[in-house]
Amino acid sequence: MRSTASTGYALDHLTSSTLSAESLGASDALLLALQRSDRAALRSVYQQHHETVRAFACRLVGHEADAEELVQETFLALPRAMRRFRGQCSLRTYLLSITSNLAKHFIRSAARRRAALQRYRESELASPDSNPSSPEREWQAERLAEKLTRAMDSLSTAQRLAFVLCEVEERSSSEAAQILDVPASTVRARVTSAKQKLRQLLEQENLS
Amino acid sequence: MTDDPLASAVRALHQRYEGRSDRAGETEAKILDRLTSPRTLRLRWPLPLAAFFIGSTAWAGSQGHLGTWVQGALLAVVAPAPSEEAQGKTSRFVRSSFSSARERDAEVPAFEEPVEPSRSTGQAGELLPAPAGSSEVSSNAVERKDANGGEQRASRSVESPEATRETSRVGAAPEEPLSVYQRAHQSHFKEQDFAEALRAWNLYLRLDPGGPLALEARYNRALALLRLGRTLEAREALQPFARGEYGEYRRREATQLSEHIDGTL
Numbered sequence: 001m002r003s004t005a006s007t008g009y010a011l012d013h014l015t016s017s018t019l020s021a022e023s024l025g026a027s028d029a030l031l032l033a034l035q036r037s038d039r040a041a042l043r044s045v046y047q048q049h050h051e052t053v054r055a056f057a058c059r060l061v062g063h064e065a066d067a068e069e070l071v072q073e074t075f076l077a078l079p080r081a082m083r084r085f086r087g088q089c090s091l092r093t094y095l096l097s098i099t100s101n102l103a104k105h106f107i108r109s110a111a112r113r114r115a116a117l118q119r120y121r122e123s124e125l126a127s128p129d130s131n132p133s134s135p136e137r138e139w140q141a142e143r144l145a146e147k148l149t150r151a152m153d154s155l156s157t158a159q160r161l162a163f164v165l166c167e168v169e170e171r172s173s174s175e176a177a178q179i180l181d182v183p184a185s186t187v188r189a190r191v192t193s194a195k196q197k198l199r200q201l202l203e204q205e206n207l208s
Numbered sequence: 209m210t211d212d213p214l215a216s217a218v219r220a221l222h223q224r225y226e227g228r229s230d231r232a233g234e235t236e237a238k239i240l241d242r243l244t245s246p247r248t249l250r251l252r253w254p255l256p257l258a259a260f261f262i263g264s265t266a267w268a269g270s271q272g273h274l275g276t277w278v279q280g281a282l283l284a285v286v287a288p289a290p291s292e293e294a295q296g297k298t299s300r301f302v303r304s305s306f307s308s309a310r311e312r313d314a315e316v317p318a319f320e321e322p323v324e325p326s327r328s329t330g331q332a333g334e335l336l337p338a339p340a341g342s343s344e345v346s347s348n349a350v351e352r353k354d355a356n357g358g359e360q361r362a363s364r365s366v367e368s369p370e371a372t373r374e375t376s377r378v379g380a381a382p383e384e385p386l387s388v389y390q391r392a393h394q395s396h397f398k399e400q401d402f403a404e405a406l407r408a409w410n411l412y413l414r415l416d417p418g419g420p421l422a423l424e425a426r427y428n429r430a431l432a433l434l435r436l437g438r439t440l441e442a443r444e445a446l447q448p449f450a451r452g453e454y455g456e457y458r459r460r461e462a463t464q465l466s467e468h469i470d471g472t473l
Binding site for chain 2: 028055151202
């Protein structure tokens with residue numbers, strides 16, 4: 001029989017991946033409490049990460065009310081998702097991954113709303129008089145953001161996620177790959193094709 | 209120089225949603241309101257158990273075995289070892305239901321013999337016995353426990369004052385299960401003091417055998433046994449996970465560890 005010391009050493013590669021909460025980079029007790037749907041734990045995580053999750057949701061969905069619902073669903077899904085969490089990334093990255101997985105319904109809902117309101121919104125934004133109190137620069141920026149959001153509605157969800165994460169949120173392709181659970185090369189390919197398509201759409205809109 | 213319209217639009221979209229939202233507090237309140245309340249969670253286990261009892265009692269009554277069955281079912285749920293008759297009648301139900309977990313939970317104290325060799329602080333190395341004889345002693349201890357469990361426990365209590373203090377500490381001031389779990393976790397994963405971790409895992413499982421962290425504690429206890437060279441006990445502790453009695457929870461890891469143990473025996 002092998003000595004116990006060598007058995008213990010040899011088992012490191014088996015037990016290290018199975019040790020609970022070992023490499024999570026966050027309070028072990030907090031993470032375990034999340035698994036139990038502990039309210040105080042969830043409140044703590046919300047207060048730490050809600051701004052990041054909300055900003056991503058808003059940039060992705062392009063509609064604040066829908067994005068706020070997506071934020072809610074993300075944090076409500078967290079306790080169950082924590083049972084599958086094995087320390088493969090930071091808690092923040094894991095939250096963004098949950099958001100990405102839940103986003104499809106909200107993106108579609110917001111895109112439908114935008115399509116229905118497009119003409120009305122364009123007429124509102126096209127007339128500077130309709131925003132007499134807004135500085136010209138802010139109004140221009142608002143218009144650009146709206147244009148881009150509308151253009152992103154023509155992307156697939158996968159392209160949209162990759163584009164928002166890498167270009168709008170300025171995350172690395174490796175972090176985006178972790179969030180989306182796809183290879184980094186796939187992320188880069190999606191971003192490239194998204195940018196090509198968006199450039200074409202924005203040029204067409206400028207010409208029109 | 210013409211700015212890239214896409215880059216300008218990207219900057220605009222990025223800046224549009226920078227900073228705090230007015231809705232943050234409202235969303236937080238909605239999340240906490242929608243979270244399942246602890247009271248609802250506590251109802252999850254008793255309700256199916258109650259349904260099991262009601263249905264089975266009706267069946268047993270119709271068969272004329274109500275008295276015997278009730279005794280057997282109670283033993284299966286509460287007592288450390290169900291009677292043979294009860295085991296025979298209820299084993300199929302018990303093993304596939306929550307009651308089987310309770311039965312195993314009740315067996316935990318039998319493993320919690322204070323068998324750690326007496327040591328003073330700083331001699332943690334002695335807790336990782338190199339010679340195979342130590343494991344054999346442990347396995348023999350497991351085999352003998354049914355017959356002489358009391359004697360073994362008594363004699364070993366003399367040898368390990370830490371265990372005696374642990375017992376008296378438990379008796380004098382009961383700890384909160386979560387704090388015991390945290391202590392076990394700290395000892396196991398931070399301090400790598402597996403003997404102390406094992407004591408704490410065992411204590412946690414006594415305090416909260418059906419709690420939400422019990423499964424993980426049970427699994428970690430098996431890891432601690434393994435680290436202490438008590439391989440046969442570790443293997444036994446891993447078997448429910450490997451057999452899938454807790455679904456897929458830790459099943460793969462437990463199977464791999466069991467296979468590794470088998471390879472070393």
